[in-house]
Each structure stands twice: as C-alpha cells, then as structure tokens.
Amino acid sequence: MRKGVATREHIIQKSAELLNIQGYHGLSISDIMRETGLQKGSIYNHFQNKDEIVLEAFNYAVDIVKNHFENAVASQKSAYDQLLAIIRVYENVMEAPPFVGGCPVMNIAVDSDDTHAELAEQAQVALSSFMDLVYNVLQYGIETGEFKSDMDKRMISHFIITIIEGGVMISKLFHSNEYIQDNNKLLIDFIKQYICK
Structure with a gap:
C-alpha cells in the first residue's frame, strides 16, 4: 500500500472512531490531529475539509458494522438462526460493540437530523441497508417454509431494526446491556409467535 493511501486510511479510521464517540459537532480538526499524529496541512493534503473527512469516516464505520x-447472517443456515444472529450483533454493546461508541447510524441520525442534510441522508441510506438485510432474511424464510408467507416483510423489518436501535440507545445511555438484551428476548418471542410457522 502506498504511503499516501495508508495515511488517508489512517485519517479515516481515527476520524470514524472520534465521530462515533463525539458526534459531528463535537469533532474538530484538532482532535483528528491529536489522534492521527498528523499536522493540519497533512490532513488537508488528503481531504478538502472537515465534511469530506466526516462523510468518509461515517461510511467507514457503517461498512464495519454492516x-x-x-x-x-452468513454464519447461519436457517432463516430463523439468521434472524437471531442479526438480533445478537449488538447484544453486548457495552463491552463488545461492532464499532467503538455504539451504532454509527443511530449516533449520526441523532446528531445530524436537523443540522447536516448530507450526513443525515447517508444515515438513511445505511439504515435502509440494514432493514433490507432483515427483509431478505424474512423472504428467505418464506421461501424455505420456515416463516409465514402472509406477513408484512417491510413492516416487520422496520420493527426489528427499530427495536434493536432503541435497545442500543438506552443501553448506551444507562451503561448497561440489560436493555438491549431485554429487547432481544422479546424480539425472539415475537419471531416465534408472529413470524415462524
């Protein structure tokens, strides 16, 4: 890997971690300089401005979570086990989140919904992608005969993701996995009762 490419990736990685913890408004170029060990000129040699860094950093974090x-999903064969695997990704959000600072989509959605249209739009795209993943697992379960064919896949995929995101938010707020784990138990009951045949 060329040095310039490696430096750019280093800036994105460190900025993504800072962004997910501090938010868009809390993140400064000084913070990025401190974490990367680079001077401002070196950072701006790779990026035009803070917004360009933030957008690439957010997409980097989303890719890791995705x-x-x-x-x-790929580690499981049955649709039921795939759904459970999705639900359990954030089960230990306090000790072992998929990305430092929790869910980057939720963090940016809250941080930028009224203040940074382009970032909010990227969060919408990312969240839609997660909902599509759940939708596809539901469709797979219908095709394999595991799940009821008359369910509203769109509505249920939205429901599952919002329950997960809500659990992550409250667990982060109270510094306890209890909330996401309670949500997961109820989601599993919901899947057994309303989705499985």
Whole structure:
C-alpha cells in the first residue's frame, strides 16, 4: 500500500472512531490531529475539509458494522438462526460493540437530523441497508417454509431494526446491556409467535 493511501486510511479510521464517540459537532480538526499524529496541512493534503473527512469516516464505520451483520447472517443456515444472529450483533454493546461508541447510524441520525442534510441522508441510506438485510432474511424464510408467507416483510423489518436501535440507545445511555438484551428476548418471542410457522 502506498504511503499516501495508508495515511488517508489512517485519517479515516481515527476520524470514524472520534465521530462515533463525539458526534459531528463535537469533532474538530484538532482532535483528528491529536489522534492521527498528523499536522493540519497533512490532513488537508488528503481531504478538502472537515465534511469530506466526516462523510468518509461515517461510511467507514457503517461498512464495519454492516460486515458484522452480514457475517452473522452468513454464519447461519436457517432463516430463523439468521434472524437471531442479526438480533445478537449488538447484544453486548457495552463491552463488545461492532464499532467503538455504539451504532454509527443511530449516533449520526441523532446528531445530524436537523443540522447536516448530507450526513443525515447517508444515515438513511445505511439504515435502509440494514432493514433490507432483515427483509431478505424474512423472504428467505418464506421461501424455505420456515416463516409465514402472509406477513408484512417491510413492516416487520422496520420493527426489528427499530427495536434493536432503541435497545442500543438506552443501553448506551444507562451503561448497561440489560436493555438491549431485554429487547432481544422479546424480539425472539415475537419471531416465534408472529413470524415462524
């Protein structure tokens, strides 16, 4: 890997971690300089401005989380086990989140919904991708005969993701996995009762 490419990736990685912990408004170029060990001129040699760094950093964080979800699904054969694997990605959000600072989509959605349209739009795209993953697992379960064919896949995929995101938010707020784990137990009951045949 060329030095310039490695430096750019280093800036993105460190900025992504800072962004997910401090938020868009709490993140400064000084913070990025401190974490990367680079001077401002070196950072701006790779990026035009803070917004460009933030957008790439957010997408980097989302890709890491997306890989966790996709690997969780790929590790299971049945649609039921795939759904459980999705639900359990954030089960230990306090000790072992897929990305430092919790869910980057939720963090940016809250941080930028009224203040940074482009970042909010990227969060919408990312969250839609996660909902699509759940939707596809539901469809797979219908095709394999595991799940009821008359369910509203769109509505249920939205429900599952919002329950997970809400659990992550409250667990982070109270510094306890209890909330996401309670949500997961109820989601599993919901899947058994309303989704499985």
